[in-house]
Amino acid sequence: MLKSIVIVGGGSAGWLTAGLIAAEHRAAPDGLRITLIESPDVPPIGVGEGTWPSMRDTLHRIGVSESDFFRECDASFKQGSRFNRWTDGGDHDAYFHPFSLPQGYGEVNLPEQWQAQHPQIPFADLVSFQPHLCVNGRAPKQVMTPEFASVANYGYHLDAGKFGVFLRKHCLEKLGVHYVPDHVTAVNAHENGDIASLQTVKHGAVAGDLFIDCTGMQSLLLGQHYGVPLIEQKHVLYNDSALAVQIAYPSDNYPIASQTSSTAQSAGWIWDIGLPTRRGVGHVYASGYISDDQAEAELRAYIVQTGGPEEIPQPRKLSFNPGYREQFWHRNCVAIGLSAGFIEPLEASALAIVEMSAAMVSEDLPATREAMDIVAKRFNDTFRYRWERVIDFLKLHYVLSRRRDSAYWRDNTAEVPERLGELLTLWRHRAPSRSDFNRIEEVFPAASYQYILYGMGFRSDFSRSPKPEEAARADAYFQEAATLTKKMMNGLPDNRTLINHIKLHGLQKI
């Protein structure tokens, strides 16, 4: 029987995994023991500030209070992403990928009727109220909306360092996770090749039945010990470097943005995330196309252009090799987080993949060693599919660009991965639909593809099977989006007002 799980790594991946498994299995009568080993010598990566709406469900499952989360993690609301300068690079080039589905999504062919009736309005602005909330800095809920519930779908922006501390406290105080603050120096193996225990500096050997590798990019167990290779993706998604910096607001009451802004540059893009106390800004770029100095100059120019200070702290440089492991679960070891792989943070999918991985380990937790190989195979199939879909979706943002102003953009648009190319061929004559993404393992819904595709100026030719009879119904949904916009603009507070309220009074528990 599986009785002991050992997680190595105390970054966001380690603590989210510990929390999800402990919350689900702590009442088990056979007393499942969960231990987390975290090196005092290796700090967590300290970035990863944007999450998906799935994080609401994850935090709720772990059993934390959303109000405490806002208080302790410097968290704010994220309602989607705004992409600037991705399509033609001009001053007016911007579109939204909101978290809420379009009004009438799946009921009528919204893209067809949008093209026929209102092609001058940006697609997301017509079919969803959410871009309007974002532009006007509205929060996605009211003071009376309970914890984790929403008026408009939302995820979070958060301080990654504070998030780890917050989760650790909850896991240790409320969920009975055992904590070993120590550095793992060696892996001790059974004769059959399974991991028997991990050797630490002060606590000796820590034994277990299942080992979860959350050691970040070094992938201590899966990558280093087992030698499971990384399937590199730099030939598809070129970015391999980032410069990250935190900057102060001009005043304490400065508005907090509702979305992650992603502004394309000559060889990458800049993220801009608003937390209650500061902005987190970073330039993700391809070292093969731009030097670190040039990338820093573009970052500094962006900060000044967007109202930030001339003087900023020295940006922190991060490097990564984009890719994912050939297997994620090998023998009695499964990797979650950066140890399993990392592709650039364009749609903030890394923590979402962590949540999905931890949830699947927890839900399919094998009772015996014999069952483990079966679960491992299913896990590997599922996550290989998911990583491939993340790559398709991120690459979509690049291949649709009409920018040709640098080798980076020219090369990015020159080659389209096979599956994505096939989908684009289909979408020339119809919109992305649920039938394109019909597996339970899907990461992005067809609605997300519609937002990116039509946001970036792609047009489908619907003349082969037009549906003029849907015009009136589609129009009703467009009206519904407009009516909801007005209603929500009147009824929702701004982000700072709501966050201040949460910090002072808390939200009602569900």
Ligand SMILES: Cc1cc2nc3c(=O)[nH]c(=O)nc-3n(C[C@H](O)[C@H](O)[C@H](O)COP(=O)(O)OP(=O)(O)OC[C@H]3O[C@@H](n4cnc5c(N)ncnc54)[C@H](O)[C@@H]3O)c2cc1C
């Ligand atoms: C530039 C950049 C921007 C990003 N932005 C986003 C974003 O907006 N949204 C998103 O979802 N994700 C984002 N990510 C990814 C996100 O940061 C990670 O997925 C997330 O932080 C999880 O990291 P981790 O826990 O796997 O690794 P880490 O945070 O690196 O943690 C590794 C842990 O392993 C421990 N460890 C290492 N070696 C040992 C040892 N020998 N013994 C014991 N312990 C050890 C360390 O002490 C540490 O606690 C971004 C990543 C980068 C690089």
